[in-house]
Amino acid sequence: MLKVDVIVIGAGAAGLFCAAEAGKRGRSVLVLDHAKRIGGKILMSGGGRCNFTNMYASPENYLSANPHFCKSALSRYNQWDFIALVTQYGIAYHEKTLGQLFCDDSAKDILKLLLSECDKAGVQVRHPVEVQNIDKTAEGFELETSQGQFGCDSLVVATGGLSIPKLGASPFGYKIAEQFGLKVLPTRAGLVPFTLHEQDKAALAELSGISLDAxxxxxxxxxxxxxxxxxxxxxxxxxxxxxxYWHPGETVTFNLSPGQNLTEFLQTEQQAHPDALLSTTLAKLFPKRFVQVALEYFALTNKPMKQYQGKQLEQVADAFMQWQLKPNGTEGYRTAEVTLGGVDTNELSSKTMEARKVPGLYFIGEVMDVTGWLGGYNFQWAWSSGWVAGQVV
Ligand code: FAD
Incomplete structure (x- = not known):
């Protein structure tokens, strides 16, 4: 049996980062992953350019049953720490929007950074390896795998969430938590497109490809x-x-004119161009194809502006500014960027990510119930949680 100080299950963002940190402290570290190719999610992220962090990342950008849990890790290893590492590697990056930092060239640069950090720290990464069984012993943990038996003092679970099964996602991390008596909160797909009820789908089908500020x-x-x-x-x-933030059965309200008060716009236009059709007026703000479909969808008659009473103009504006939509569901884990829920953070130390009930067992990254917004926040959680665990395993 090969015995090391630390075994990390999952060679994703959090697992590789944690492994490198532990290796730098002189710990012998073995990373095991069942995927043929590792880093698939990193390579696919940010449209191939990896939105690796966000300049404004703070605890408010994360969802969790315990919103305070992420504070400590995010402050001990923050976005500026990771940006410094990216800079140290000479990786060129830019802010796309809203503090979102992307590689100029390719997400491959981030994967290379992680593998290079692991390499420098003497970390062994093995894949594909199936972990078949985990036992806790007096000395630590023993793992049965497709490559034989391995033993370790500290076991770090970094198996991520359920999103994109074809990239290696599995519920294994939740099963490990349950095996050791830790609570796992219900999971659901997050950062995911909505599907529509048949009626809405049919009515809006023609709009495919149209994008609006909303x-x-x-x-x-x-x-x-x-x-x-x-x-x-x-x-x-x-x-x-x-x-x-949405749960099945709930309604989402969209304001399709967030930049300006549509009632005021329509009133001004009515004064200036009384003979113009409502559709012509709205086409000053929205794509023509959208206006045609929207008028029908919202059951609004298309008349010259002068024929609308004040109240009617308000109704038109309300239709666009308070569009109430009840999604049918989401596209699910097939396309979701993240998984909400997971290992209950109340079971873990926020300083180290160690399971309170099981000394030596750690959970990092997306497998736990901490989920970020879209915009680099999820990778930042992988770095922050991986880093704090890496200092103690
Ligand atoms: P992962 O990176 O998912 O790694 C988990 C690893 O565990 C995988 O290598 C997997 O093969 C392995 N594993 C799973 N089960 C087992 C098992 N049974 N045995 C052994 N190994 C196992 N976030 C951002 O911040 N910015 C972005 O630009 C961004 N873009 C994204 C684009 C897409 C298409 C997707 C799906 C996600 C994106 N995310 C993005 C989210 C981000 O990728 C994840 O939050 C992040 O990768 C989580 O890191 P992790 O290490 O916890 O899990």
Whole structure:
């Protein structure tokens, strides 16, 4: 049996980062992953450019049953620490929008950084390896795997969430938690497009490809970014963000004119161009194709502006500014960027990520119930949680 100080299960963002940190402290570290190719999610992230952190990352950007849990790790290893590492590696990056930092060239640069950090710290990364059984012994942990038996003092679970099964996602981390008597909170797909009920889908199908600036509101939370109509439903950053806060059966309210008061705009236009059709007037703000479909969808008659009473103009504005949509569901884990829920943070130390009931067992990254917004926050959680565990395992 090969015995090392630390075994990390999962060679993703959190696992590799934690392994490198532990290795730097002189610990012997072995990383095991069942995937043929590792780093798949990193390579796919940010459209191939990896949105590796966010300049404004703070605890408010994370969802968890215990919103305080993430504070300590995020402050001990923050976005500026990771940005310094990226800079040290000479990786060029830029802010795309809202503090989101992307590689100029390729997400490969971030994977190379992680593998190089592991290499320098003497970390062994083995894959594909199936972990078949885990036992706790007096000395630590023993693992049965497809490559034989391994033993360790500290076991770090960094198996991520359930999103994108074809990239190696599995519920293994939750099973390990349950095996050791730790509570796992229900999981659901997050940062995911909405699917629509048949009636909405049919009515909006023609809009596929149209993107609009919009505010999405659900459960007292709102995001203003773009929404994108697709042939399956609704996507775009505003929709992905609000999907984290949405539960089946709930309604999402969209303001399709977040930049200006539509009532005032319509009143001004009515004065200036009384003979113009409502559709012509609205086409000053929205794509023509959208206006045509929207008037029908919202059951609004298209008349010259002078024929609308004040109240009617308000109704038109309300239709666009308070569009109430009840999604049919989401596209699920097949396309979700993250998994909400997971290992209950109340079971873990916020300083070290160690399970309170099981000394030597750690959970880091997305496997636990900490989920970030869209925009680099999820990788920052992988770095922060991986780093703090890496200092103590
Ligand atoms: P992962 O990176 O998912 O790594 C988990 C590892 O565990 C994988 O290598 C997997 O193969 C391995 N594993 C799973 N089960 C087992 C098992 N049974 N045995 C052995 N190994 C196992 N976040 C951002 O911040 N910015 C972005 O730009 C961004 N873009 C994204 C784009 C897409 C398409 C997706 C799906 C996600 C994106 N995310 C992004 C989210 C981000 O990728 C994750 O939050 C982050 O990778 C989580 O890190 P992790 O190490 O916890 O898990």
């Amino acid at each position: 505010t999405a509101v659900c459960n007292h939370t709102s995001f203003r970014e773009n929404i994108l109509f697709t042939h399956r439903g609704l996507s775009g950053p505003s929709v992905l963000q609000i999907s984290n």
